Amino acid sequence: xxxxxxxxxxxxxxxxxxxxxxxxxxxxxxxxxxxxxxxxxxxxxxxxxxxxxxxxxxxxxxxxxxxxxxxxxxxxxxxxxxxxxxxxxxxxxxxxxxxxxxxxxxxxxxxxxxxxxxxxxxxxxxxxxxxxxxxxxxxxxxxxxxxxxxxxxxxxxxxxxxxxxxxxxxxxxxxxxxxxxxxxxxxxxxxxxxxxxxxxxxxxxxxxxxxxxxxxxxxxxxxxxxxxxxxxxxxxxxxxxxxxxxxxxxxxxxxxxxxxxxxxxxxxxxxxxxxxxxxxxxxxxxxxxxxxxxxxxxxxxxxxxxxxxxxxxxxxxxxxxxxxxxxxxxxxxxxxxxxxxx
Amino acid sequence: xxxxxxxxxxxxxxxxxxxxxxxxxxxxxxxxxxxxxxxxxxxxxxxxxxxxxxxxxxxxxxxxxxxxxxxxxxxxxxxxxxxxxxxxxxxxxxxxxxxxxxxxxxxxxxxxxxxxxxxxxxxxxxxxxxxxxxxxxxxxxxxxxxxxxxxxxxxxxxxxxxxxxxxxxxxxxxxxxxxxxxxxxxxxxxxxxxxxxxxxxxxxxxxxxxxxxxxxxxxxxxxxxxxxxxxxxxxxxxxxxxxxxxxxxxxxxxxxxxxxxxxxxxxxxxxxxxxxxxxxxxxxxxxxxxxxxxxxxxx
Numbered sequence: 001x002x003x004x005x006x007x008x009x010x011x012x013x014x015x016x017x018x019x020x021x022x023x024x025x026x027x028x029x030x031x032x033x034x035x036x037x038x039x040x041x042x043x044x045x046x047x048x049x050x051x052x053x054x055x056x057x058x059x060x061x062x063x064x065x066x067x068x069x070x071x072x073x074x075x076x077x078x079x080x081x082x083x084x085x086x087x088x089x090x091x092x093x094x095x096x097x098x099x100x101x102x103x104x105x106x107x108x109x110x111x112x113x114x115x116x117x118x119x120x121x122x123x124x125x126x127x128x129x130x131x132x133x134x135x136x137x138x139x140x141x142x143x144x145x146x147x148x149x150x151x152x153x154x155x156x157x158x159x160x161x162x163x164x165x166x167x168x169x170x171x172x173x174x175x176x177x178x179x180x181x182x183x184x185x186x187x188x189x190x191x192x193x194x195x196x197x198x199x200x201x202x203x204x205x206x207x208x209x210x211x212x213x214x215x216x217x218x219x220x221x222x223x224x225x226x227x228x229x230x231x232x233x234x235x236x237x238x239x240x241x242x243x244x245x246x247x248x249x250x251x252x253x254x255x256x257x258x259x260x261x262x263x264x265x266x267x268x269x270x271x272x273x274x275x276x277x278x279x280x281x282x283x284x285x286x287x288x289x290x291x292x293x294x295x296x297x298x299x300x301x302x303x304x305x306x307x308x309x310x311x312x313x314x315x316x317x318x319x320x321x322x323x324x325x326x327x328x329x330x331x332x333x334x335x336x337x338x339x340x341x342x
Numbered sequence: 343x344x345x346x347x348x349x350x351x352x353x354x355x356x357x358x359x360x361x362x363x364x365x366x367x368x369x370x371x372x373x374x375x376x377x378x379x380x381x382x383x384x385x386x387x388x389x390x391x392x393x394x395x396x397x398x399x400x401x402x403x404x405x406x407x408x409x410x411x412x413x414x415x416x417x418x419x420x421x422x423x424x425x426x427x428x429x430x431x432x433x434x435x436x437x438x439x440x441x442x443x444x445x446x447x448x449x450x451x452x453x454x455x456x457x458x459x460x461x462x463x464x465x466x467x468x469x470x471x472x473x474x475x476x477x478x479x480x481x482x483x484x485x486x487x488x489x490x491x492x493x494x495x496x497x498x499x500x501x502x503x504x505x506x507x508x509x510x511x512x513x514x515x516x517x518x519x520x521x522x523x524x525x526x527x528x529x530x531x532x533x534x535x536x537x538x539x540x541x542x543x544x545x546x547x548x549x550x551x552x553x554x555x556x557x558x559x560x561x562x563x564x565x566x567x568x569x570x571x572x573x574x575x576x577x578x579x580x581x582x583x584x585x586x587x588x589x590x591x592x593x594x595x596x597x598x599x600x601x602x603x604x605x606x607x608x609x610x611x612x613x614x615x616x617x618x619x620x621x622x623x624x625x626x627x628x629x630x631x632x633x634x635x636x637x638x639x640x641x
Binding site: 057060061062063064080081083084086087088090092094095096098099103107108110111112113152155156159165 | 379380383384386387390391394457458459460461462463464465466467468469640641
């Protein structure tokens with residue numbers, strides 16, 4: 001349901017690519033519904049060919065939907081005035097190779113009808129924002145991938161857009177470049193921009209996004225904030241250290257106590273290798289590595305936590321942390337696409 | 343006219359109007375574009391891109407070399423030499439102009455789509471028709487500069503030759519420079535028409551197909567009077583095909599004033615103006631169709 005706070009609203013969007021050889025067509029986007037609220041950073045993640053870029057291209061009017069509709073700021077995407085308020089960073093920074101950053105930004109600013117003076121001020125501001133003042137005269141084709149991506153981001157910002165559409169902004173960048181781009185996106189988020197980001201770099205998505213939509217085979221298979229997607233924690237993890245102070249006897253005693261409590265103990269391996277007692281909480285296991293250790297207790301058996309804490313304490317161990325880790329976006333992503341029926 | 347015929351005409355007319363509306367629906371997007379400023383910006387970047395292409399510079403250098411080499415025919419009489427230089431020079435301008443037009447225009451839009459540079463432009467408030475017109479205007483400016491350089495060199499060669507002949511033989515061939523310049527301008531007009539057609543074809547086909555089609559159009563356009571004679575001497579499908587070619591393909595030969603310039607025959611200014619007006623009308627129609635086609639293209 002679109003409200004005053006809705007920046008982007010997609011309803012039943014479908015795109016089928018047809019050709020002579022595939023008259024039935026290939027469904028690139030399948031009945032997509034999505035709403036983006038003002039000021040939020042939304043990321044569409046998905047494997048290659050899942051329909052992310054096709055969706056963005058439809059929103060930008062580069063290709064046309066087979067069915068469904070989309071509005072930006074309450075107006076149909078075909079309305080040219082919408083593009084006064086959006087900025088687009090294409091994947092792989094497809095800009096004119098023979099021009100330098102300064103010329104490119106001046107050109108793109110000119111497409112908004114800005115005066116020469118305004119363009120000059122904008123170019124300065126944007127080159128400063130993306131850290132390209134020193135390399136402003138370097139031809140685009142001679143720029144490193146990171147520099148190209150920063151200029152491409154600057155061109156997306158020439159009209160101070162309210163909605164930024166970023167297609168794989170860190171694609172092909174080295175770790176340092178990715179970090180810089182992530183910082184830039186965070187800065188834009190801090191400035192109140194609404195951001196729609198497509199990526200398959202899940203780590204960057206986790207860092208910057210408020211909500212995530214997982215696309216697979218053209219469909220949005222899961223959507224929500226990271227905590228919503230992660231769901232309730234599945235286990236409690238007790239991390240402890242200090243076993244060296246009480247030598248081997250204490251460790252043996254701890255091993256026995258944990259075993260009695262039904263925790264499988266794996267001394268060296270990451271996975272449990274002992275059969276726990278019959279009363280064992282399913283999946284509970286501990287790993288002991290030298291002076292440190294971890295006990296993983298399924299959330300359903302959290303009542304056993306007190307017994308475990310006592311056992312560690314009596315063995316002379318020091319509790320470092322009791323945590324309820326949520327699954328990473330990677331794990332959420334894999335789970336979501338596994339649940340899609342073939 | 344019978345009522346049945348009227349009804350048929352009404353239905354066909356309505357169908358045509360509906361078809362035009364359906365076909366052009368994306369060409370007239372709601373919202374405000376920036377019109378001329380956008381067209382001008384796109385034209386400027388097209389010119390700037392072309393300026394940095396070494397191939398164009400090399401072609402110009404080659405044409406200049408050919409024009410200068412025409413001074414070497416000193417064994418001819420002054421009149422023959424003048425005719426030779428003017429005819430050859432204008433032919434060089436036309437042929438290389440056409441090659442340049444094909445080279446510049448055939449790549450204009452396909453390159454933008456293949457290199458995906460069009461994404462960042464069409465994501466801005468730029469109508470697709472503005473993009474097509476901007477690209478066309480850019481190509482026109484590039485071609486104008488090229489033809490101007492070639493014409494200046496040709497005129498320079500003619501003036502130099504005239505002086506040399508005056509010094510050596512005491513005679514002169516008094517080249518009609520105005521006619522030479524007018525012939526070059528008309529040659530440029532034919533390039534403008536051809537470029538519009540190339541742009542139109544490039545909105546719906548690949549670069550290779552565009553180049554082939556452009557060469558065919560040039561050949562057909564330059565032989566229109568023969569095509570009409572051929573059509574008249576044929577019948578059935580062949581006649582129909584040739585007549586379609588005759589009426590659809592621009593009559594580029596109407597812009598050819600080489601013979602008049604080289605043979606010191608007076609050029610009919612009204613006929614030249616007529617050709618230019620028809621050319622402008624044809625070009626406008628072609629550009630509108632190109633804009634409609636490109637507006638419907640998925641990039």
